[in-house]
Amino acid sequence: MTQETSADTELRDFVRFSAAVTGFSEFDLWGTGQAEAYHRTALEQVGPEAVRAAMAADPSAVHADPVVKSIIKLWYVGVWYRPEQAGRLDVAAWTAPGRSGAKPAVPEGGRDGEDGSSPPFVVSPDAYTEGLLWRAIGAHPSGAKAPGYGSWATPPAFEDHHEEEVR
């Protein structure tokens, strides 16, 4: 009965594509509550053309479109890494939570993007806690969704995820 708009269809396509590349089901992805925010982020950052092209590309190719890589990482940790930053371990290290032995010096200005380049950013505080990474590693986001006292003493249990779950 409801009228499916082309925006709805695009969002659905985005989620379907994201499920294939992340290894999580569409159900999981909608469950994060972040689908619209991520879709919007991708569109704003690289434009509709680039997003469409990325989704049309063979997602399994190693040297896939860097936009695909940005989209996968967005779902996993809620951070938008610019496609040009693909493969940059130093950039990843700044954005990782916790202590910083590996974090290269980032002067205040560099963090704010005053050098003209846009630094990676977290789409929203929720994007961090909803990151798929935590579920993939059988854990929980640092600092949220606590698993409970003493839970760490038992052997790790990975969420049961079968290939067929991902469609």
Place this chain on the structure above:
Amino acid sequence: MTSYDHTDPVIFPAGAATETSAAEAAQGEWDAVVVGGGMAGSIIAEQLGQAGHRVLILEAGPGKDLDLAEYESYLSRFYGAAVKDNQSPYPFNPNARMPRSTDTMPVRPDTPRDAFYLVQEDEYCTDTTFTRVLGGTSMHWEGKALRMLPEDFDLRTKYGQGLNWPLSYDDLEPYYRQAEAELGVSAEVEEQSYLGMHFPEGYVFPMHRMPPSYLDQTVARGVDGMRVSLADDDYTLRVRTFPQARNGVPNPAYDGGKGFVPVGAVSTSQVEEGERCQGNTNCVPICPVQAKYHAGKTLTKALRKGNVKIVTQAVASKVEIDEHDRRVTGITVKHYDALDSDRYETYTVKGTVYVLCAHAIENARLMLASDMQRMSRSELIGCNLMDHAYLLSWGLLPKPAGTMRGTSCTSGITDLRGGRFRGTQAGFGVDIHNDGWGWATGSPYTDLVELVDQRGLRGPELRRTLGNQISRQLLLAFMIDLLPERSNKVTVNERYKDALGNLKPVVSFKIPPYTMRGAAFARKLASDIFERLGAEDRTVYHRDRPSAVEHDGHWYNIVGGNHLAGTHIMGTDPAKSVVDHTQHSWDHDNLYLVGPGSLPSIGTSNISLTMAALAFRSAGHISRYLRAAKAPITVRG
């Protein structure tokens, strides 16, 4: 029913952090003026307030209230921050800056003036940090609460190294118990009775130990019973849990069977959350449920009594001294309007006694900026800066071990903290990190980039590989002793000033060979442990980082321990120390310097429990000083 059900919530009194204006504070005459509302300052204020003295705390950082809104803004800032370093929960504050590990770089003439707070001009730079908000560094400390070993107090006599303390373990023991109650320490006496550490008959810690993680258990299977020979002695290693200042299961046998009531979250709407540790691996930088002790808990008790007042956004900028009798006559404070404005007003506050609790680097910075070295008989203000040297080693275990669950660290290896080998090389403790390789490599985010971008993994394979790879990570952090050296120091220099015109701290810090001999041994031990566990050693050190140190032809990265100490060491001789065993300044009669800066050595225990024990001890002395000063018969001349 657990004792959590009986918890009478201790709530930060609404408005307490803002109700006293700097102008009002400057009008009154206080019994004690305390600089710094961190762990040391809160303990001193609480104890003096309790004894009936009128106390004013000057706090440089913001801290409207430690209420839910403020605490949650820290959390959400952390979640939303792209660069998630230790300080990322806190707003950038040009008026009371703090070092960020991401600012660590040698400062050269062309380095932008605002790019750093801690000025380091040497090749080697430490990425150590401290925090300037209400509650101080305890807002983001990890919460390990170890006692020092009895032998740490007379290292010089025993092993011919470092300095002796003017106190013994037994002198401090009752205060250790007091600190363990205040911080709410979880541990078992049987497990902590090693290398001479002893406890009075019948003592138990307030709470039972934190359960060791599955990762700890995995490491223990390989390490327990491992023999190490060092300087003609044999040591047998075992994995042992660390005492932790975080809420676990209260021990009913505590206090002769009275039990222990833990302090939960001190903010209004969070009471039901401030219970026991939930294991979100986030102790550093901020505990979302306040299961971990932070100074706000002590501060809350202090402010509820009414004798203690606090002014925030008040940066102590100068200690005023009477040239004649060398007594402190006041503290000059720059009180700023807001974080994003450099408008401030200057006030001078006055008290009978002054207690500097701004932490090791800031205490020294403030005294040096006040030109007090000139009056110091030892000229040791700022010297003997210490911090634990951390060497990281990381490997990949053969099977998933549940890494990334639990508190940052639940257990470690502590058998090499003490022994005769300390005559030639540094002792160390070993932390087993439940949070994987993060500290060393930036994992798990770097794993993600590697798998997605470099290896091109997608879909279920990506998900599986990530889980498998991260759950197998083992990081051993070796926390190595570092002895006092005069040349490791904090100074000030007119060239470097912050937004309020206060001088920034200039730090020169080198890792001495004694410590590096310990590091080299630690590196070998890590390889042996990895081998026993069947783990693939993935450690790499980088020569081109500011943390690089060469020793015996090999390069290592020594990262900062955040255990800053020793800038105003205690001793028995005014010519060789800055304070006496009560942390009373040798040179200024009505001045006490309280905090880790007074420690003459740091051994291999995270410093704060010892610092807290000393603060409790000094509070008694300061209170006696005040009673004597207030007594009508006292004639001062």
